[in-house]
Amino acid sequence: MQAARGTSLNSSETTTPPSARRPSPARLIGLVAGIALTAYVVDVGTKVLAVARLEPGASYPLVGDLLQLHLTRNPGAAFSTGTEYTVALTCIAITALLVVLYLSRRLGSVVWAIAFGLLLAGIAGNLTDRLFRSPGVLRGHVIDFLMLPNWPIFNVADICINAAAVLILVQAFRGVRLDGTRTTSDETPEGDA
Structure with missing residues (x-):
């Protein structure tokens, strides 16, 4: 149904502009930071526990032979x-961290x-090992302790x-581009759904 001058009276026919549906940049930066910090703390905490509680070279079953704890550097x-x-x-990890931080603003x-928060946490977690673990600064070995069958040990x-x-x-x-716009087949941007 339409009112005078073609204005729709049905709310289902009105559309919200794509820019109004997008979260604010501050909220997105907060989401990136919250995810990155939480995942980083979990990573560092589990590595500290692995080093403190696991004997190097020994395997500790968590889920039978499917998932085991096995400390390696x-x-x-x-x-x-x-x-x-x-x-x-x-040096590559430091560069990657700086690039992700820079791109996060867009x-x-x-x-x-969410992807950038996880990426920041992962890069920062392994970089922390490289900077602060033995044998020394920039040469530190990454702590890995999760082992699946026929797969490299990871963290x-x-x-x-x-x-x-x-x-x-x-x-x-x-x-979907970094800025949230969507590209169609004819390269015209649309709002992210």
């Missing part, structure tokens, strides 16, 4: 690659904010990084 990157490049990996989507920071990667891929496949 990793000087390299994922899958223990690049073990001779620990200082370079630390976020316009809750999903992107909570690694889980955060992988979860962030999945969310980033989801946003890319959905065509």
Whole structure:
């Protein structure tokens, strides 16, 4: 039903502009910070417990043979690659952390904010090990302690990084940009749903 001059009387026919549906930048930054801080504390706390309570080389079943605790120190990157490049990996992690912090100011989507919060926590968690654990600053070994069958040993920071990667891929496949706008097939931006 329409009133004079074509104005709709049905509230179901009115649409909210995409910019009005997006959370404020301050809320998104708060979400990034809250997720990053929470996941970072969990990562560091579990690493401290692993070092204090687990014997290196021993395995402790959590869920039978499916998930075990197994303390190891990793000087390299994922899958223990690049073990001779620990200082370079630390510098790359510092750069990645700064880039994510910079890009976080442009976020316009809750999903992107969650992904960036997890990514920040993961990078910061492993970077903390590289900066403060033995054998020394910039050369520290990352504490890994979660073990699945036929998979490299990992930690909570690694889980955060992988979860962030999945969310980033989801946003890319959905065509949602960092600022929350959506790209259609003809490259015209729309608001994020």
